[in-house]
Amino acid sequence: MTLHKEGRKILFILLVVLFAINYLVKRYFPEPEIVQQLTLVASLVVYVLVLQFFRNPSIKIQIDDRVVLAPADGKVVVIENTMEGEYFKEERKQISIFMSPLNVHVCRTPVGGLVKYFKYHAGKYLVAWHPKSSTENERTTMVVENPNGVEVLVRQIAGAVARRIKWYTKESDRLLQGQEYGFIKFGSRLDIFLPLDAEIKVDLEQKTKGGRTVIAELK
Missing domain, CATH: 1.10.287 (Helix Hairpins)
Known part of the structure; x- marks a missing residue:
């Protein structure tokens, strides 16, 4: 530790x-x-x-290009099909993980590969579980293309208490699966957007461990 x-x-x-x-x-x-x-x-x-x-904490990552790993410690609060309007501009499967102040707040990339897109958005500080926090709060959006050509979007979202988002990557970087790419201070949320044919492996209210919990399998 x-x-x-x-x-x-x-x-x-x-x-x-x-x-x-x-x-x-x-x-x-x-x-x-x-x-x-x-x-x-x-x-x-x-x-x-x-x-x-x-x-x-120091953790051991089991790299597997067929799966999506949880990007952070926390609790699954959303599993649904939704329109992703920033990058994909089409319907995707969304998984949201809420991080309380008691969780480890290291953010890890859910898949390894090429960073195709990265953007920071200034914004509001609605509570992290608010439906509009994903599109109106301070946030970053990162899209990683894995070795099989599948693109996965992960979004850091600041909350009412978390007002400092940090990131350590940029477009064209290559990341290993489970690699730390950011940090959010004091309570926050991460959204992951997956292809519609991805098989979800977690349930609502399930606890996750960043870089260890498999949240989905990719076709």
């Missing part, structure tokens, strides 16, 4: 802030001591919660 690079600056600033709060409490509220103790305990709890959010 390692600390993700996106958390280093935040954790340092948080440590300084919490230290300052505890110093001020100790200086201006010396009595009763229970106030200082409660402040210290609360500070430790907050720091540990933020620390676990930025954890980056």
